Each structure stands twice: as C-alpha cells, then as structure tokens.
Amino acid sequence: MKELEKLFNRIVQRVNINLRELHFDVSPYAETLFPSEQMSKFYAFYGITPDHPLDLHFEHSALAGSYFLGKCRVRNSLLYKSDIRGDELKRKDQNIRFDRFSLTMNRDELIDIEDSALVKTLVHNYSHDPETPEKFYIKDTLAMDYSNIHGSPCDGSFLGPFATVDLTTMRDCAIGTYSYIQAGEISHMDIAPGTIWVNSSGNFNFFYKYPSDALDEYVSLSPEKVPWGILIDFIEQRKVEFQRVFDYANIESIESVPKTSSLDRYAVVLPNMRIEGNVLVSQRAYLENSSLGKGSNAQENCFIINSSLAGYNVTAHGAKIVEADMGSGAFVGFNSFLFGKKHARLRVGKGCIIMPHTIIDIEEPLEVPAEHFVWGLIRNAAELAENSISLEKLGTLRGAFSQGRMHFEGDGLLLFKAFKDRISHILDVNGAFFDNGQKAGHAQKNQRLSLNTIQPFQFGDMEGMYPNIRIFP
Amino acid sequence: MKELEKLFNRIVQRVNINLRELHFDVSPYAETLFPSEQMSKFYAFYGITPDHPLDLHFEHSALAGSYFLGKCRVRNSLLYKSDIRGDELKRKDQNIRFDRFSLTMNRDELIDIEDSALVKTLVHNYSHDPETPEKFYIKDTLAMDYSNIHGSPCDGSFLGPFATVDLTTMRDCAIGTYSYIQAGEISHMDIAPGTIWVNSSGNFNFFYKYPSDALDEYVSLSPEKVPWGILIDFIEQRKVEFQRVFDYANIESIESVPKTSSLDRYAVVLPNMRIEGNVLVSQRAYLENSSLGKGSNAQENCFIINSSLAGYNVTAHGAKIVEADMGSGAFVGFNSFLFGKKHARLRVGKGCIIMPHTIIDIEEPLEVPAEHFVWGLIRNAAELAENSISLEKLGTLRGAFSQGRMHFEGDGLLLFKAFKDRISHILDVNGAFFDNGQKAGHAQKNQRLSLNTIQPFQFGDMEGMYPNIRIFP
Numbered sequence: 001m002k003e004l005e006k007l008f009n010r011i012v013q014r015v016n017i018n019l020r021e022l023h024f025d026v027s028p029y030a031e032t033l034f035p036s037e038q039m040s041k042f043y044a045f046y047g048i049t050p051d052h053p054l055d056l057h058f059e060h061s062a063l064a065g066s067y068f069l070g071k072c073r074v075r076n077s078l079l080y081k082s083d084i085r086g087d088e089l090k091r092k093d094q095n096i097r098f099d100r101f102s103l104t105m106n107r108d109e110l111i112d113i114e115d116s117a118l119v120k121t122l123v124h125n126y127s128h129d130p131e132t133p134e135k136f137y138i139k140d141t142l143a144m145d146y147s148n149i150h151g152s153p154c155d156g157s158f159l160g161p162f163a164t165v166d167l168t169t170m171r172d173c174a175i176g177t178y179s180y181i182q183a184g185e186i187s188h189m190d191i192a193p194g195t196i197w198v199n200s201s202g203n204f205n206f207f208y209k210y211p212s213d214a215l216d217e218y219v220s221l222s223p224e225k226v227p228w229g230i231l232i233d234f235i236e237q238r239k240v241e242f243q244r245v246f247d248y249a250n251i252e253s254i255e256s257v258p259k260t261s262s263l264d265r266y267a268v269v270l271p272n273m274r275i276e277g278n279v280l281v282s283q284r285a286y287l288e289n290s291s292l293g294k295g296s297n298a299q300e301n302c303f304i305i306n307s308s309l310a311g312y313n314v315t316a317h318g319a320k321i322v323e324a325d326m327g328s329g330a331f332v333g334f335n336s337f338l339f340g341k342k343h344a345r346l347r348v349g350k351g352c353i354i355m356p357h358t359i360i361d362i363e364e365p366l367e368v369p370a371e372h373f374v375w376g377l378i379r380n381a382a383e384l385a386e387n388s389i390s391l392e393k394l395g396t397l398r399g400a401f402s403q404g405r406m407h408f409e410g411d412g413l414l415l416f417k418a419f420k421d422r423i424s425h426i427l428d429v430n431g432a433f434f435d436n437g438q439k440a441g442h443a444q445k446n447q448r449l450s451l452n453t454i455q456p457f458q459f460g461d462m463e464g465m466y467p468n469i470r471i472f473p
Numbered sequence: 474m475k476e477l478e479k480l481f482n483r484i485v486q487r488v489n490i491n492l493r494e495l496h497f498d499v500s501p502y503a504e505t506l507f508p509s510e511q512m513s514k515f516y517a518f519y520g521i522t523p524d525h526p527l528d529l530h531f532e533h534s535a536l537a538g539s540y541f542l543g544k545c546r547v548r549n550s551l552l553y554k555s556d557i558r559g560d561e562l563k564r565k566d567q568n569i570r571f572d573r574f575s576l577t578m579n580r581d582e583l584i585d586i587e588d589s590a591l592v593k594t595l596v597h598n599y600s601h602d603p604e605t606p607e608k609f610y611i612k613d614t615l616a617m618d619y620s621n622i623h624g625s626p627c628d629g630s631f632l633g634p635f636a637t638v639d640l641t642t643m644r645d646c647a648i649g650t651y652s653y654i655q656a657g658e659i660s661h662m663d664i665a666p667g668t669i670w671v672n673s674s675g676n677f678n679f680f681y682k683y684p685s686d687a688l689d690e691y692v693s694l695s696p697e698k699v700p701w702g703i704l705i706d707f708i709e710q711r712k713v714e715f716q717r718v719f720d721y722a723n724i725e726s727i728e729s730v731p732k733t734s735s736l737d738r739y740a741v742v743l744p745n746m747r748i749e750g751n752v753l754v755s756q757r758a759y760l761e762n763s764s765l766g767k768g769s770n771a772q773e774n775c776f777i778i779n780s781s782l783a784g785y786n787v788t789a790h791g792a793k794i795v796e797a798d799m800g801s802g803a804f805v806g807f808n809s810f811l812f813g814k815k816h817a818r819l820r821v822g823k824g825c826i827i828m829p830h831t832i833i834d835i836e837e838p839l840e841v842p843a844e845h846f847v848w849g850l851i852r853n854a855a856e857l858a859e860n861s862i863s864l865e866k867l868g869t870l871r872g873a874f875s876q877g878r879m880h881f882e883g884d885g886l887l888l889f890k891a892f893k894d895r896i897s898h899i900l901d902v903n904g905a906f907f908d909n910g911q912k913a914g915h916a917q918k919n920q921r922l923s924l925n926t927i928q929p930f931q932f933g934d935m936e937g938m939y940p941n942i943r944i945f946p
Binding site: 043048049050054448450452453454455457458459460462467468469470471472473 | 516521522523527921923924925926927928930931932933935940941942943944945946
C-alpha cells in the first residue's frame with residue numbers, strides 16, 4: 001500500500017476512535033475525500049513576510065494546494081487545498097487577557113496540525129482557548145470541503161462540508177454540514193446539519209436550525225458520495241479560473257490596485273473590478289465585475305460577482321455575494337450565500353449584520369433595511385421578516401425570545417455588542433482604518449508578502465507525500 | 474548593510490586570507506560577481522528521485538537560480554545559477570578502492586559548501602580524495618562564471634571564468650581563466666590562464682598553455698570588469714531562451730523523446746531536434762537543430778547547434794558543438810568550444826578524444842581523423858596537425874615528448890587508457906548502454922526525477938537570502 005493511503009487510513013481510524021461514543025463513523029464520508037492522483041499534482045505554498053514570524057515544519061504529510069503563513073507545524077496529516085493562515089497568531093511577550101485572567105506569552109503561538117485530514121479548509125485566527133494559548137492545535141480531526149476552523153482548537157472531531165467552528169474549543173464532536181458553531185468549549189456533541197448556534201455562557205444563546213429539505217438543495221452529504229447541491233455547483237462552475245492562477249510561476253498584475261490595498265497573487269480577479277483604498281483581497285477570493293469600497297475585505301474562498309460594496313464591508317471566509325449592493329459597513333459572515341439575480345437584485349442596508357451561514361436566494365428584488373441582524377434561509381420578503389430583527393430591537397431583548405425557527409435567550413445587547421466589536425476588530429486587523437502610515441493591517445502588510453512553493457514526491461511509494469521540510473529565518 | 478552584502482564581503486575576506494601567500498586578491502574580480510538585484514528574483518530548485526538519497530540543508534545562504542540533487546549542505550554561501558549535482562555521490566556501505574586501499578563508506582557522501590561563492594558553477598561527481606571520502610567539501614572558495622568543480626574538494630581557492638578542477642583536491646590555489654587542472658592534489662599554486670594540465674604522479678604528465686593573446690579573444694578577465702570574449706558573447710546571445718524555461722511553473726513537453734532517454738525540464742530544446750534512445754540531456758543544456766545518436770549525452774551548460782552526434786558521444790559540462798558532425802564515440806571534454814561555420818563545417822572522426830578546454834574555431838572545413846587525441850587552440854589544418862596525435866601514437870609514447878605548445882612526460886598508453894576508461898565510465902553512468910532493463914543510468918533514472926523549488930526573502934534586510942531550510946524524506 002502506498003504511504004499516502006496508509007496515512008489516510010490511519011487518520012480515519014484515529015478520528016473514529018475519538019468519535020466512538022457518538023457512534024459516528026467518518027469512513028464513508030472520508031472515502032471520496034482525497035483524489036489521490038491529485039495529491040502529487042499540486043504544489044503547496046507558504047508566505048514570507050517581515051511582519052510574521054516564520055517557522056514551518058512539515059513532517060510525513062501531504063499538502064497538495066495548501067497555503068501556510070506564520071508558525072505552523074504539520075505532522076502525519078493530509079491537507080488538500082487548505083489555507084493555514086497564521087497571521088493573527090499571538091506573539092511572544094504579548095499580554096493576553098481572558099475575562100479576569102491575564103497572561104504573558106512566553107513564546108510565539110504555533111498552529112499545530114497532527115494526525116488530521118483537512119480538505120479545502122480554512123484555518124485562521126488564534127487559539128481562543130486560554131488553556132492552550134501557545135498552541136492552536138488541530139488533532140485527530142477530519143474536516144470536509146469549505147469548512148472553517150477559526151480560532152478553534154480541535155481534538156478528535158469531524159466537520160462536514162461548509163461547517164464552521166469559530167472561537168470554540170472542540171473535543172470529540174461531529175459538526176454537521178453547513179453548521180456554524182461559536183460556543184466557547186464543546187465536547188462529545190453531534191451537531192445536526194444546518195445548525196447556527198452562538199452561545200456565550202451566562203450572556204446569550206442564539207439558535208437557528210435550517211429546515212432539512214431546503215438546506216439539502218444547497219448542500220447535501222451522504223455516505224460514499226461527494227457533497228452536492230447549489231453551493232457546490234456554484235463553486236465548481238468557477239473552478240477553471242483558479243486553475244489559471246495556480247498554473248503560472250509568475251503571474252502578471254491584473255488590475256490597478258491602490259497602494260494601501262493588497263490583492264493576493266492567488267486571488268481570481270476578472271474584468272471590471274474597482275478596488276478602493278485599504279482593501280484586502282485574500283487567497284482564493286474570486287472577484288468579478290464588482291466594486292470594493294474603501295476598507296472592504298474579500299476573505300479566503302469568498303466570491304463577489306456583479307456587486308457593489310459601499311465601504312468598510314467584511315466579506316468573511318467563504319461568503320458569496322452575487323448581484324447585490326451592500327451598504328456601508330454591512331457585514332457578511334462565514335459561508336453566507338447572498339444570491340441576487342440580474343432580475344432580482346439584493347440590496348443590503350448600511351450597518352447590517354448578515355450572520356454566518358445565512359442563505360439569501362431570491363427571485364424578486366429584495367431590500368434588507370439598514371441596521372438589521374439577519375440569519376437563516378431567506379427566499380422572499382416574508383422569510384426576511386421572519387429571519388431578521390433590527391439591531392435596535394436586538395439590543396432590547398432580555399430573557400427568552402423566539403421568531404420563526406430562531407430561539408434566543410439572554411441579553412440581546414451583549415450579542416449585538418459582541419458582533420459589532422468583532423466587526424470593528426476585523427476591519428482593524430485587515431487595515432481598513434489605515435491612515436497616513438498609522439493603523440496598518442493585513443491589507444498593507446500583505447504587500448510585503450512573498451509566496452514560496454514546496455512540492456511533493458512524484459514517484460514511488462511516497463508519491464503525493466511531501467519530504468520532511470523545516471523552514472525558519 | 475544588507476545581509477547579502479555582509480555575507481559576500483565575509484566570503485571574499487575568507488578567500489583572500491587563504492590566498493595571502495599567493496598575494497592574490499579576489500576583491501576586484503568579486504566586485505562584479507553578484508548582481509544583487511537578481512539574487513531575490515530567481516528561485517532555486519532541487520531534484521527528488523527514488524534513486525538518490527535526499528538530504529538538503531540550506532543555512533544563511535543565497536541560492537538564486539541554483540540546482541541541487543542528492544545530499545547537499547550549503548552554509549554561509551552565495552550560489553548564483555550554479556548546479557550542485559550530487560547524483561554520483563558515494564553511498565553508505567559502498568566499498569571504495571583507492572590504489573591499494575579499500576574502504577567501506579559508513580554513511581552517504583555529502584556535498585558540503587561553506588563560506589563560498591559560486592557563480593554559474595557546476596559541482597558534480599564525488600570526492601576523489603581518499604582522505605575525505607564522506608565529504609565533498611567546498612569551503613572558503615570563490616568560483617567564477619562557468620567554472621567546473623568536478624569531483625574536487627576545494628579549500629580556500631579561486632577559480633576564474635571557465636576554469637575546471639577535475640578529480641583534484643585543491644587548497645589555497647588560484648586557477649586562471651579557462652584553465653583545466655586534473656592533478657590529484659595541489660596546494661598554494663597560482664595557475665596562469667589557459668593552462669591545460671593533466672598529471673598522474675609517476676604515470677604521466679600532460680601540459681599545454683594557450684597563447685595569451687589568442688585566448689583573450691575567447692575569454693578575458695580583468696579586475697572590476699565582468700568577463701568578456703567570444704565565449705561569453707556566445708552564451709549571452711542565447712540567454713533569452715533560458716528565460717522562457719525558467720519562467721513557467723509547468724512547461725509543456727517539447728519534442729518526442731524515446732522512453733529510454735531523458736530530457737531535463739530546464740534544458741532549452743529548439744526546433745528540429747532528433748533524440749535517439751539512451752540519451753541524457755541535462756539541466757541548462759541548449760539544443761538546436763541537431764541529432765543526438767543513441768547513448769549520447771548533452772551535459773549541463775553544453776550547447777549543441779546545427780550538429781549531428783553519431784552515437785555514444787559525450788558532450789561534457791559546458792562543451793559547445795556548433796556546425797559539426799561528430800563520429801561515433803567521439804568525446805568532447807569540459808568547456809571545449811567546437812565552432813564550425815555554415816561555410817566551414819567541422820567533422821570529427823569516430824573515437825576521437827577532444828581534450829577538455831579545446832577550442833576549434835575554423836573558417837574553412839576541417840576534418841579531425843578518427844581515433845585522434847586533440848587539445849588546445851585549432852583554427853586551421855596546420856594547427857590541428859600541431860595540436861593532435863593519433864591515439865595509436867599516443868599509446869606508444871614513453872618518456873618526454875613535445876609537439877607545439879604541448880609537453881608530455883611518462884607513459885602515453887596510461888594517459889590513453891585513463892581517458893578511454895573514463896569515457897566508457899561516463900557513458901555507463903549516464904545510461905548509454907541501457908538494454909532491456911539492465912545498465913540503467915542517469916538517462917533512465919532522471920525520468921523519475923521531479924524538480925521542486927525554494928525561494929528567497931523578497932523584502933527587508935534579508936532580501937535575496939533564503940530562509941534556513943532542511944529537507945529530507
């Protein structure tokens with residue numbers, strides 16, 4: 001048996017051992033995960049910048065098409081077209097506060113991936129677990145297509161396609177397809193597909209679950225089949241454009257971009273883009289015939305097509321905006337799918353918060369009023385009314401509150417503030433507020449980023465595996 | 474001062490300290506060596522194959538455009554477009570014989586480059602020094618454009634442009650422009666430009682020195698100037714073709730090549746090439762409108778243009794064959810320049826040995842008769858008569874013999890045999906005799922070679938330097 005296959009089988013066994021109490025067997029899903037003939041085809045790459053510590057360590061792993069930035073160690077793992085973006089890891093001597101605790105980092109934080117398989121997964125941010133501040137670990141974990149592991153140490157877990165764990169430590173959990181979990185610390189949970197759960201113990205608890213039949217049209221997962229649905233088709237149809245950017249060692253600059261903005265070399269930029277200042281366009285973003293207003297960002301795996309972003313807009317990892325006009329400061333969370341049509345344009349008012357994993361798929365024009373909080377599945381005005389609330393009203397909620405399939409408990413003002421603070425933080429670290437040499441963020445710093453490649457064995461038993469590689473300054 | 478400059482200055486000082494007894498100052502030559510803006514432009518690359526041990530270690534070095542194969546360590550060094558080809562290094566448990574001594578290797582041999590600067594230099598073969606069988610070292614050494622360090626451990630030495638040290642351990646020596654030295658062990662020697670010296674202590678001693686004025690037309694070196702002359706111009710005129718092969722991450726296959734032959738991905742192959750079986754075409758070879766007969770090879774930095782090679786021809790590192798017809802088994806040594814013209818074709822008979830560093834530059838057709846031994850500068854039939862001897866006659870020489878500027882002493886048969894044995898060995902290791910799965914050499918094994926890249930820092934004080942990188946299986 002080839003080394004790649006052995007390694008994969010071993011990872012599947014390890015995840016299954018961890019998930020045994022849930023009686024969850026990842027094998028049938030894992031089967032279709034790695035096109036083994038692709039594993040030797042794609043190079044992996046890493047960023048070098050004067051702004052982030054460099055320490056990469058790859059050991060007995062396959063890394064096809066994956067990207068690394070910052071301090072990362074990958075051992076006995078399979079990463080396929082995954083982005084391991086350690087540009088927000090904590091630094092040595094940095095003082096960290098968690099609630100009433102304060103801690104000084106005695107070394108730079110490291111992303112440590114071991115015995116895991118990640119497919120088209122985004123790993124970003126830093127360990128929000130105060131118990132392991134120096135290590136953002138992902139072990140014995142299998143993450144499927146377009147999942148996000150964001151600031152979330154994971155141990156022995158499974159993430160279905162388009163699943164997101166955000167600022168959450170997770171042990172022995174299975175996160176269903178298109179579920180979004182932000183819940184501090186969870187263990188031994190089997191989360192059903194289409195669950196949107198934002199929980200801050202003692203403060204607030206937000207819960208929504210997609211109707212299964214409706215969600216299935218967008219993304220479905222069955223044993224022994226690759227994931228399918230509208231979301232998958234949407235991405236597949238645009239795959240060929242990514243091919244081009246990865247095929248060339250040196251690609252010509254495509255569009256004029258202001259000096260305060262940065263356009264990643266592995267982003268797809270199709271004609272008629274207007275990009276203003278302080279804009280960050282990340283790896284594998286896809287931009288076409290749109291305008292990105294000042295201080296906007298287009299994060300990894302996002303798509304922005306035939307749309308306008310007024311300014312200071314966050315388009316989070318994996319979010320898709322099509323035929324839409326986004327008001328100033330409007331935020332679109334992870335993996336959301338805003339799917340206007342030529343004949344049915346979507347307008348999102350200023351200051352709106354589109355929750356992660358929201359689907360807006362309309363056949364008639366629709367307008368989300370300014371300063372609204374929006375979630376779940378919205379296909380018309382009635383569903384918008386059911387799945388949104390003004391931020392003003394959200395701020396007044398205390399105790400239990402239900403609306404449609406959404407249930408809320410706690411202090412609405414705290415939820416509102418948590419989102420607003422976070423959006424402002426995201427804009428800040430991305431360099432949206434850069435002014436006169438002050439407040440530089442990723443948008444400015446990434447201009448000093450260069451991308452280097454590493455490649456796998458092409459022959460023999462080790463085909464598709466990478467040599468052991470250690471890179472440091 | 475930037476790190477690259479500091480490193481370069483330090484190497485120059487180290488070489489000068491070593492060469493102090495010769496009163497040789499490399500600084501004025503070194504000045505023009507490294508176009509510092511190029512050092513960050515070019516990636517370096519390394520070969521991965523199932524046939525050669527992999528262990529690469531790069532530390533505090535700049536490697537722009539260089540190539541590595543086999544076990545290599547590079548520390549505190551500057552390598553510019555150099556080929557460090559460790560595919561003939563000795564292996565663990567291999568039994569080595571030197572004269573009456575026999576030794577078993579207790580580990581794989583390593584090419585170890587330290588505190589050295591190599592420009593467009595070829596490092597190949599293995600340490601022929603029985604005193605350091607496990608380490609082919611190059612330290613405190615500065616080697617200029619198109620020099621060859623072939624099986625020759627070097628310490629504290631300078632090699633001028635197109636200089637070759639072959640199977641020779643060298644300490645504190647300066648080797649002049651276009652000189653070829655094969656002399657076992659030398660130290661504290663200042664070798665004048667255009668010296669061809671093949672010495673086997675107690676067996677034979679061959680010596681030729683180019684007329685200085687004539688050599689200057691082909692390649693000249695002066696303090697504070699880049700080398701110039703016909704040889705340099707010849708290469709510069711063809712530079713643009715190499716640009717193309719290095720610009721693309723994946724280059725399409727250019728010509729049909731038999732399954733038993735291999736064409737390196739970084740060779741230039743222009744139209745109208747015919748390549749037969751068991752042929753090896755190496756890195757940076759340049760082929761145009763020529764035929765390579767069965768079992769021929771075109772080694773690093775060689776050029777074969779408008780020529781035919783009948784079969785089993787060696788075109789050694791840096792040799793150039795233009796408008797020539799090479800008979801079966803004809804050998805062309807390092808850096809030789811066979812420069813026929815359209816109106817003045819060169820024919821070289823079968824079995825001829827063209828010594829390393831031979832220049833044949835004719836304006837009228839010329840034929841080298843079969844089975845002849847040829848050296849030095851030849852521009853017409855009279856100079857051919859002066860600078861050649863039949864192999865039959867060579868075999869009968871005993872004691873002292875002079876012809877033109879060539880002086881010989883010793884046993885001609887031993888010199889003849891040394892060359893014949895070596896040519897047969899070169900053909901063998903290159904896979905010329907591959908038959909039915911037996912006697913595979915580089916030509917066959919290189920089909921299982923893949924090339925990976927590494928890249929330098931692009932910004933800041935470390936610009937042009939490479940991160941520390943360690944790569945092993």
